[in-house]
Amino acid sequence: MTVTIRTLNELLQPSHLPAHPLATQEYFVNMGPQHPISHGSLRLVLRLDGETVKEVIPVPGFVHRGVEKMCESLTPRQIVPYTDRLDYLSAFMNNWAITRVVETAAGIESNERIETIRTLMSELQRIQSHALWWGVTGMDLGAFTAFLYGFREREVISEIFEETVGARLTMNYIQPGGVMYDIHPNFVKRVKDVMAYMKPIIDEYDTLLSGNVILQERCRNIGILSPEKAIALGCTGPVLRASGVPYDLRKMENYGVYNKVDFNVVVGAVGDCWDRYYVRMQEMRESIRIVEQLIDSIPEGPTMTLRYNLPIEMPEGTYYSQVETARGVFGAFLVAEGKSEKPYPLHFRSPNYNNLWSVTALAPGWRVADIIAILSSLDLVIPDIDR
Amino acid sequence: MQIIENIYSILRSIGLVFMHAFHKRETVQYPDEKPYLAPRWRGRIVLTRDPDGAERCVGCYLCAVACPVGCIALQTTEDETGRRYPEFFRINFSRCIFCGYCEEACPTYAIQLTPDFEMCEYKRQNLVYEKEDLLISGPGKYPDYNFYRVAGLAIGGKGKGEAENESAPVDPRGLLL
Numbered sequence: 172m173t174v175t176i177r178t179l180n181e182l183l184q185p186s187h188l189p190a191h192p193l194a195t196q197e198y199f200v201n202m203g204p205q206h207p208i209s210h211g212s213l214r215l216v217l218r219l220d221g222e223t224v225k226e227v228i229p230v231p232g233f234v235h236r237g238v239e240k241m242c243e244s245l246t247p248r249q250i251v252p253y254t255d256r257l258d259y260l261s262a263f264m265n266n267w268a269i270t271r272v273v274e275t276a277a278g279i280e281s282n283e284r285i286e287t288i289r290t291l292m293s294e295l296q297r298i299q300s301h302a303l304w305w306g307v308t309g310m311d312l313g314a315f316t317a318f319l320y321g322f323r324e325r326e327v328i329s330e331i332f333e334e335t336v337g338a339r340l341t342m343n344y345i346q347p348g349g350v351m352y353d354i355h356p357n358f359v360k361r362v363k364d365v366m367a368y369m370k371p372i373i374d375e376y377d378t379l380l381s382g383n384v385i386l387q388e389r390c391r392n393i394g395i396l397s398p399e400k401a402i403a404l405g406c407t408g409p410v411l412r413a414s415g416v417p418y419d420l421r422k423m424e425n426y427g428v429y430n431k432v433d434f435n436v437v438v439g440a441v442g443d444c445w446d447r448y449y450v451r452m453q454e455m456r457e458s459i460r461i462v463e464q465l466i467d468s469i470p471e472g473p474t475m476t477l478r479y480n481l482p483i484e485m486p487e488g489t490y491y492s493q494v495e496t497a498r499g500v501f502g503a504f505l506v507a508e509g510k511s512e513k514p515y516p517l518h519f520r521s522p523n524y525n526n527l528w529s530v531t532a533l534a535p536g537w538r539v540a541d542i543i544a545i546l547s548s549l550d551l552v553i554p555d556i557d558r
Numbered sequence: 559m560q561i562i563e564n565i566y567s568i569l570r571s572i573g574l575v576f577m578h579a580f581h582k583r584e585t586v587q588y589p590d591e592k593p594y595l596a597p598r599w600r601g602r603i604v605l606t607r608d609p610d611g612a613e614r615c616v617g618c619y620l621c622a623v624a625c626p627v628g629c630i631a632l633q634t635t636e637d638e639t640g641r642r643y644p645e646f647f648r649i650n651f652s653r654c655i656f657c658g659y660c661e662e663a664c665p666t667y668a669i670q671l672t673p674d675f676e677m678c679e680y681k682r683q684n685l686v687y688e689k690e691d692l693l694i695s696g697p698g699k700y701p702d703y704n705f706y707r708v709a710g711l712a713i714g715g716k717g718k719g720e721a722e723n724e725s726a727p728v729d730p731r732g733l734l735l
Contacts, residue, residue, distance in 0.1 A: 245626055248624075248659070249624075249626035249659070250626075251657075252626055252655055252657040252659075253626065256655075314571075316571075316575050323584050326584075330596075333595070333596045333598075333599065334596040334598065335598070336598070337596065337598035337599050337600040337658065337671070338599075338600050338656070341655065341656070341657075343657045343658065351658065351662070352598065355596075355598070375574065378570060378571070378574050379571050379574050379575070380571070382567050382570065382571075383567050383568060383570075383571050384563075384564035384567045384568060385568070387567075
């Protein structure tokens with residue numbers, strides 16, 4: 172695949188001028204930055220021929236905060252709360268990515284208990300994130316009830332996090348050397364209750380939305396992403412797996428205690444919006460399986476192996492670690508100078524950025540209404556794109 | 559046949575929503591009905607006092623160093639008996655991200671995060687909390703802890719060797735001679 176770099180001004184020129192005064196002309200429509208589908212501030216410029224989309228030009232950057240630059244003046248522990256604010260729906264996994272790279276660099280050993288708690292929290296958050304995504308997708312496609320139902324389940328899992336972590340969104344829980352607090356005494360019981368509650372709920376989701384003919388019509392065979400294209404665009408997570416590529420870091424990277432649990436990597440067959448939808452629904456079920464296998468056997472041990480307020484010494488070198496978030500591969504690239512514990516530079520590889528650009532390959536040829544289904548099936552979180 | 563299936567799928571969705579009319583309500587009437595906040599909730603920051611009613615903060619600056627956004631400002635001073643306390647203690651809540659690092663860094667349990675989030679203001683300046691806004695009259699999450707009762711430092715009302723689990727000071731010269 173060749174990539175030509177063009178400026179926005181060059182992109183926004185109509186491809187041809189009408190030869191005849193009555194001839195039709197291509198035109199541009201801004202979708203966003205304030206559009207319900209953008210789930211934040213994302214501008215999409217659509218080049219339209221009538222109702223048909225010829226080209227989609229994503230213009231990210233509305234919530235750019237310069238997180239990577241800010242992190243250059245922070246110690247590794249202080250970076251962790253900043254990663255919460257990238258992909259805020261998978262804050263635990265983002266924490267884990269920066270934690271893993273720091274632990275690799277500094278040679279910090281963690282124990283079985285820490286890894287189990289981290290895995291449990293990440294999987295709970297994956298369920299939570301997918302439940303919210305399901306609701307939001309429903310709302311994007313015209314089913315407002317789904318939005319309320321999705322938030323209902325999100326609330327139930329949020330309450331577990333609230334009890335153990337003390338926060339509902341910006342977790343700041345997984346730290347270099349361990350986790351911030353030990354799990355709450357009620358944690359095991361509540362997780363079991365919620366998992367028992369979630370299983371019929373996902374069937375209810377299927378009854379409400381998955382089987383519904385309106386959703387089927389709007390998703391089936393819409394926006395087909397071929398596996399070659401998905402790999403070339405760097406898509407990860409459910410977007411890539413829906414195209415039939417069984418790429419899941421939980422199986423391949425061997426971090427946490429994923430090698431001890433039995434779960435399947437869910438892959439789609441066609442790579443259309445429906446596959447991306449259903450891969451996430453099945454992933455919720457797989458995550459429930461993972462949680463149920465781990466919740467009874469949390470080993471004993473300390474939850475922090477590092478002393479607070481001591482500098483984390485990282486020898487000179489470059490380090491990279493990645494984890495599978497709810498949206499794909501979140502990586503952290505860190506260069507340690509050896510002199511100070513502050514990284515210079517630090518770079519995040521966010522899954523949403525690559526998934527966003529797959530819309531340029533997906534959208535051409537479809538109608539404007541299909542862009543809604545395509546974008547919501549990509550499950551984008553805008554602050555993670557813009558950083 | 560397909561059309562009957564399609565109509566059934568829509569009716570099934572409507573039926574499911576209708577059945578929820580008879581379920582327990584999930585809505586919380588928020589301002590009238592307060593939600594339960596866990597004791598670990600990381601919310602508004604307070605400065606606590608020890609059981610004797612004196613300020614716990616010894617002005618060690620660890621919270622200000624641990625803060626990722628640098629929203630804590632303080633200046634330490636000492637009273638005539640050698641007890642350290644902050645001359646001013648200022649938290650800018652428009653910058654605070656409620657990460658909980660200050661609470662974790664505090665060696666005397668002085669700074670604590672509380673289950674309270676209702677602190678909106680119309681003016682940004684009103685989010686800068688001074689020491690008198692932050693200090694509460696109670697000991698917070700650790701009701702029995704008193705730093706000066708376990709520390710070896712001599713302050714007013716407590717001499718050397720009078721702390722808990724501390725033996726009386728030894729005169730090293732007396733041992734030598």
